[in-house]
Amino acid sequence: FRGHAGKAALFTTAKNVVLDPPSILLMDSGAYTISEYICRTCETYLGWTFVRAHDGPERWKEGHFILEL
Numbered sequence: 001f002r003g004h005a006g007k008a009a010l011f012t013t014a015k016n017v018v019l020d021p022p023s024i025l026l027m028d029s030g031a032y033t034i035s036e037y038i039c040r041t042c043e044t045y046l047g048w049t050f051v052r053a054h055d056g057p058e059r060w061k062e063g064h065f066i067l068e069l
Helices: 056-061
Strands: 008-011 017-019 023-027 030-039 045-053 065-068
Touching (some): 030 056, 045 056
Antiparallel strands (some): 008 065, 017 030, 045 065
16 A cells, blocks of 8 residues: 555554544545544554545445555
8 A cells, every 4th residue: 555655554453543533535546535643642643544435446445544654
């Protein structure tokens, strides 16, 4: 996967994070509603979670977390 700054990994869960309010992001694979998240302890930006995929074939990503590497 690709993140904002380069490589990223996809995970099903993330712990000890704080979610930002949802926003819409347009990507090469379609439009998504995402929530960026930060570390609860040090407040470092970590990545985002897919709240909603607006294109049917991409719905499998909903609820997964992108962790920027």
